[in-house]
Amino acid sequence: MRIARVLVPVLAAVALACNGPADDDVAQTSAALRPENAGLVATISAAKSTFGAGDPVTVTLTLRNAGNSERQLLRWFGPSAELEEPLFAVARDGAAVEYIGPHYKRPAPDSSDVLSIAPGQSASAEVSLSGFYDFSTTGSYSVRYSVGSLKSNPLTLWVEGRQTVLPAAKPGPITSTGSLSFNRCDATQQSLVTQAVAQATTYSSGALSYLQTTNPSGTPRYTTWFGGFTSSGWSKATNDYTAILDAFQNKPVTVDCGCRKKYYAYVYPTQPYVIYVCNVFWTAPMSGTDSKGGTLVHEMSHFNVTASTDDWAYGQTNCKSLAISDPTKALDNADSHEYFGENTPAQN
Numbered sequence: 001m002r003i004a005r006v007l008v009p010v011l012a013a014v015a016l017a018c019n020g021p022a023d024d025d026v027a028q029t030s031a032a033l034r035p036e037n038a039g040l041v042a043t044i045s046a047a048k049s050t051f052g053a054g055d056p057v058t059v060t061l062t063l064r065n066a067g068n069s070e071r072q073l074l075r076w077f078g079p080s081a082e083l084e085e086p087l088f089a090v091a092r093d094g095a096a097v098e099y100i101g102p103h104y105k106r107p108a109p110d111s112s113d114v115l116s117i118a119p120g121q122s123a124s125a126e127v128s129l130s131g132f133y134d135f136s137t138t139g140s141y142s143v144r145y146s147v148g149s150l151k152s153n154p155l156t157l158w159v160e161g162r163q164t165v166l167p168a169a170k171p172g173p174i175t176s177t178g179s180l181s182f183n184r185c186d187a188t189q190q191s192l193v194t195q196a197v198a199q200a201t202t203y204s205s206g207a208l209s210y211l212q213t214t215n216p217s218g219t220p221r222y223t224t225w226f227g228g229f230t231s232s233g234w235s236k237a238t239n240d241y242t243a244i245l246d247a248f249q250n251k252p253v254t255v256d257c258g259c260r261k262k263y264y265a266y267v268y269p270t271q272p273y274v275i276y277v278c279n280v281f282w283t284a285p286m287s288g289t290d291s292k293g294g295t296l297v298h299e300m301s302h303f304n305v306t307a308s309t310d311d312w313a314y315g316q317t318n319c320k321s322l323a324i325s326d327p328t329k330a331l332d333n334a335d336s337h338e339y340f341g342e343n344t345p346a347q348n
Contacts, residue, residue, distance in 0.1 A: 035077050035150040039067035042145045042152035053162040061145055062124040065117040075115040077147050079125035083132045089146040092139045101132035103302045103311055105264040107280045137161045185257035193255045199286055199293025203341035204245040211238040221347040225340040227327025236331050240307035244300050247273055264295045272303040289344045298338035309334040
């Protein structure tokens, strides 16, 4: 089960290698726009404290600039009706509740991704938690905005259990080629996706073959992306790519082309094997760093039934740093799985 976690904001920007800024620039930009470095005060409130099974669970998030100068943060960390990150720490009767919302792969941020708040001003929005956190069990839930060191007041809500329903994709004509299906994809997109799936399969097969035929040890390829060698870490990586390759080769994969956001792609981890590709996906190269094929490996690794990865770091520089600082998180990181598979530049 994926446990709701605190995102590491400094690692939250994706480096778009083909036409974005350098990884170091991305890391610096992200660090400057971390909520906990922005002098902000977070509060949450709710119109009521009890929610029936048919009620959407909503809270109002407010970020107030308590400083004397304008504060900025990446907009996906701020108030928005549609969650794009696990911004809230949610627990039921003291036990962490799973975040079941989307996991995105993004390009490097630009000015349109920045939320600016003037001194003494606030940004506020009603946020729906339904469909993003697991409220299937009746109980008392504690909710708190929690990103890095910026935390809000806690709220206690009584929520009646309800069936977990993920936000539905807009219906479109679904076509299939073998085990690969397409939703809202035109003929050109279907051709590109088919090639990308073939490339993702090649990457997954190559990664698995490497892990199965190489003497388990601290090889350059392994340590670059997954950190210091352990036999258990090598085994986990092997199991991850076994499941990822099996999904591409044998499972009913559906690619939805309806996303118009300026991201690469996203998935819901509890909704295998549906991958939503977005605008940046179409401009990415078919192979190489941050490629179409690699993006599909990244997204396939997120599903709970494959590798159940999270997004602890984005971009090659940040992923290399994560491997050094926290190998456990590197082995749980989707971009690290992508870069190990892409193996660009090639390492043994």
